[in-house]
Amino acid sequence: MHRVVERIRETGDVVTLCLEPVSGARLDFLPGQFNMLSVFGVGEVAISVSGAPRDAGPLRHTVRDVGAVTHALSESAAGDLIGVRGPFGSDWQITPVNAGVAMETRDVVVVAGGIGLAPLRGAVHELVAAQREGGGRVFLLVGAREPSQIVFNDDLEAWARDGAKVMVSVDRATTKWQGRVGLVTTLLGDAGFDPSNVRAMLCGPEIMMRFTARALVDMGVDPEAILVSLERNMQCGLGWCGHCQFGPLLLCRDGPIVAYAGLVSRLLSERER
Amino acid sequence: MSRPARTPDGPRVKAAGPVAFGLDGLDALIAKLSESGYEVKGPVSRGGAVVPGSISGVDDLPAGVHDEQSPGSYRLTQGDDGRLFAWAVGPGSWKGEFFPAHQDVWRARVSDETIEFTEAVGEAAPLAIVGARPCEVRALEVLDRVLKEGTYRDPRYADRREAAFVAVVECASPASTCFCTSMGTGPGIEEGFDLALTEIDDEGGHRFVVRVGSDDGSEMLDGVPSVAADADDLEARARVLGGAAATMGRHLQTEGLAGLLARNMDHPRWSDVGERCLSCGNCTLVCPTCFCSDVHDTTDISGESSRARAWSSCFDLDHSYLHGGAVRASSSSRYRQWMTHKLSTWWDQFDTSGCVGCGRCVTWCPVGIDITEEAASIAASDGATRVSLPSTRGGS
Numbered sequence: 001m002h003r004v005v006e007r008i009r010e011t012g013d014v015v016t017l018c019l020e021p022v023s024g025a026r027l028d029f030l031p032g033q034f035n036m037l038s039v040f041g042v043g044e045v046a047i048s049v050s051g052a053p054r055d056a057g058p059l060r061h062t063v064r065d066v067g068a069v070t071h072a073l074s075e076s077a078a079g080d081l082i083g084v085r086g087p088f089g090s091d092w093q094i095t096p097v098n099a100g101v102a103m104e105t106r107d108v109v110v111v112a113g114g115i116g117l118a119p120l121r122g123a124v125h126e127l128v129a130a131q132r133e134g135g136g137r138v139f140l141l142v143g144a145r146e147p148s149q150i151v152f153n154d155d156l157e158a159w160a161r162d163g164a165k166v167m168v169s170v171d172r173a174t175t176k177w178q179g180r181v182g183l184v185t186t187l188l189g190d191a192g193f194d195p196s197n198v199r200a201m202l203c204g205p206e207i208m209m210r211f212t213a214r215a216l217v218d219m220g221v222d223p224e225a226i227l228v229s230l231e232r233n234m235q236c237g238l239g240w241c242g243h244c245q246f247g248p249l250l251l252c253r254d255g256p257i258v259a260y261a262g263l264v265s266r267l268l269s270e271r272e273r
Numbered sequence: 274m275s276r277p278a279r280t281p282d283g284p285r286v287k288a289a290g291p292v293a294f295g296l297d298g299l300d301a302l303i304a305k306l307s308e309s310g311y312e313v314k315g316p317v318s319r320g321g322a323v324v325p326g327s328i329s330g331v332d333d334l335p336a337g338v339h340d341e342q343s344p345g346s347y348r349l350t351q352g353d354d355g356r357l358f359a360w361a362v363g364p365g366s367w368k369g370e371f372f373p374a375h376q377d378v379w380r381a382r383v384s385d386e387t388i389e390f391t392e393a394v395g396e397a398a399p400l401a402i403v404g405a406r407p408c409e410v411r412a413l414e415v416l417d418r419v420l421k422e423g424t425y426r427d428p429r430y431a432d433r434r435e436a437a438f439v440a441v442v443e444c445a446s447p448a449s450t451c452f453c454t455s456m457g458t459g460p461g462i463e464e465g466f467d468l469a470l471t472e473i474d475d476e477g478g479h480r481f482v483v484r485v486g487s488d489d490g491s492e493m494l495d496g497v498p499s500v501a502a503d504a505d506d507l508e509a510r511a512r513v514l515g516g517a518a519a520t521m522g523r524h525l526q527t528e529g530l531a532g533l534l535a536r537n538m539d540h541p542r543w544s545d546v547g548e549r550c551l552s553c554g555n556c557t558l559v560c561p562t563c564f565c566s567d568v569h570d571t572t573d574i575s576g577e578s579s580r581a582r583a584w585s586s587c588f589d590l591d592h593s594y595l596h597g598g599a600v601r602a603s604s605s606s607r608y609r610q611w612m613t614h615k616l617s618t619w620w621d622q623f624d625t626s627g628c629v630g631c632g633r634c635v636t637w638c639p640v641g642i643d644i645t646e647e648a649a650s651i652a653a654s655d656g657a658t659r660v661s662l663p664s665t666r667g668g669s
Contacts, residue, residue, distance in 0.1 A: 001387060001388060022387060038570070040381065040383050040388055040572075040578055041383075041570060041571075041572035041578040042570060043568075043569070043570045044568065044570065044580075064596075066596040066597060067596060070596075081383070081387065081388055083388070231595060232593065232595060232600065233592070233593055233594050233595055233600075235566075235567060235568040236566075236568060236582075238423075238424070238425040238427075239419070239423045239424055239425060240419065240420060240423075240425070240427055240564065240566065241565060241566045241567070241568060241582070241585075242564055242565030242566070242585075242587070243565065243567075243585075243592060243593070245587075245610070245614065245618070245622075247613075247618055248535075248617075248618040248621030248622060249621075249622075250622055253423070253424060270538050270539070271539070271606075272593075272600050272601055272606055272610075273600070273601065273602050273603055273606055
């Protein structure tokens with residue numbers, strides 16, 4: 001059981017909930033993992049942790065108001081109780097700085113579409129910190145439907161200040177928008193990472209990940225070095241309920257983060273409808 | 274008239290060799306299970322079908338009941354023989370006894386300070402099954418992989434399963450829709466039971482050959498009137514199993530099947546079967562291994578909330594619901610999900626087939642879709658793809 005200590009409005013329909021445990025220790029997690037959040041009497045939903053393990057602060061989840069439970073979560077206020085089960089699933093395989101393990105020196109390109117930046121936020125925090133310590137260069141490419149839907153603007157500025165290359169593109173510009181317009185894939189060529197020595201982390205709409213992964217492979221990126229975060233209906237997080245099947249994968253158990261190579265590239269190109 | 278067989282292992286293992294008993298022996302076994310604290314269930318004829326139900330003796334078992342099954346059709350007939358197990362599996366599998374169609378998970382009450390949870394735990398007596406078929410025992414083992422032996426153990430399922438006593442009855446009368454021989458799940462069984470019975474009705478009389486599969490099984494036989502099975506009994510058992518295998522109604526070519534389906538995800542047969550499939554979900558409800566469930570929270574007027582889980586079906590549109598719509602919107606994609614899961618991706622997920630060849634999905638499909646026929650059709654045109662017409666809505 002957790003209590004909401006702060007609700008941060010990110011965009012018109014996206015909020016970040018900051019949670020503290022009512023009792024007991026803070027939940028350990030790895031960037032990319034998810035929790036099952038429940039609202040009393042409404043239901044439960046899988047939401048990725050959007051905080052970074054290195055932050056000592058409250059547990060953060062960023063939620064878009066799209067259904068009954070996410071609506072109730074979005075409407076919750078400081079002091080409200082939220083059920084938290086987890087963490088579940090695979091992670092972005094980030095080696096934290098000072099973990100006593102050799103620093104990953106390959107470039108890393110992080111591509112996020114819309115609220116897809118939320119499950120990546122903790123990873124980017126770690127990667128930017130690692131870059132300062134001599135780790136690989138960080139390229140963060142963010143796509144959003146329109147400027148008002150870009151999340152974590154303060155973080156984007158901070159990461160850019162701290163040395164990451166941050167590029168943002170919107171599908172539809174408004175009159176005030178001075179930045180790039182077009183799908184996030186259009187940023188890949190101009191980012192400046194070394195395709196032969198880069199790993200990639202993608203999270204966003206499935207079609208965005210499919211085309212981004214294909215474009216990366218076309219540029220010469222090793223498919224094994226591309227991680228994608230997949231999503232299906234999740235109801236238990238325990239591998240029992242069967243809803244999160246994606247071909248042979250049970251995403252709560254085998255995912256949500258999986259390598260693009262082989263099986264997943266095939267699954268992403270098969271029509272499920 | 275108890276006469277435990279002697280074995281080379283010594284006198285402590287009672288009745289380790291096969292024994293034989295008649296109806297009185299079976300009646301005594303049921304009574305002993307009941308006296309030992311088990312809730313005894315077995316096949317009963319109810320509502321025109323053979324389904325799991327409570328039994329207190331042989332009189333509750335479906336004597337003389339036979340069945341006629343074909344795609345989309347199930348009928349019981351009454352014979353004047355006294356055989357108790359002369360039918361093939363009906364619509365109700367034993368799955369529901371361990372993984373109920375609806376089950377409370379917890380109840381909770383909210384206050385200003387916290388939410389108090391009360392876990393819903395079953396207080397039911399341990400279950401003894403008399404008369405599960407070999408394919409059904411194999412199906413429970415498939416479910417075990419999902420709910421008992423995965424990363425997380427489902428205590429509701431696993432506790433009840435581990436406490437259960439299983440007396441299996443080998444199959445003598447497969448239906449036209451059965452294909453357990455293809456799946457290696459029947460008609461006989463060699464392990465995974467406490468007791469295994471084979472019903473024999475020949476010139477030697479109406480009797481059961483009983484093999485012991487566990488210490489519990491051995492213990493339950495103690496005091497039950499039986500004799501050591503003789504060579505005639507064992508030959509009769511072999512004849513029963515041979516006859517059942519020979520009259521198996523259907524066949525599924527399993528060699529290479531998982532790979533065949535995995536590489537034929539765009540086969541035109543999926544569209545064809547999608548045109549026939551009603552997406553009613555009958556196949557998943559009667560399937561002894563389908564494990565999908567929904568988790569629902571409900572609140573009542575007193576301010577209490579409860580969480581329950583209930584069987585769900587991959588044929589429901591909501592099964593694949595993801596912010597704004599279903600991932601699998603067509604019947605074709607849902608049938609493909611179900612069948613490829615049973616026969617192909619189940620191997621990837623749980624290292625076993627998800628199908629035991631019980632034939633229920635064939636019998637209970639209202640339009641008679643036959644999983645063996647669908648698989649054979651794809652095998653016969655391996656590699657065919659759906660014709661893609663130029664789309665006016667742009668590629669996807």
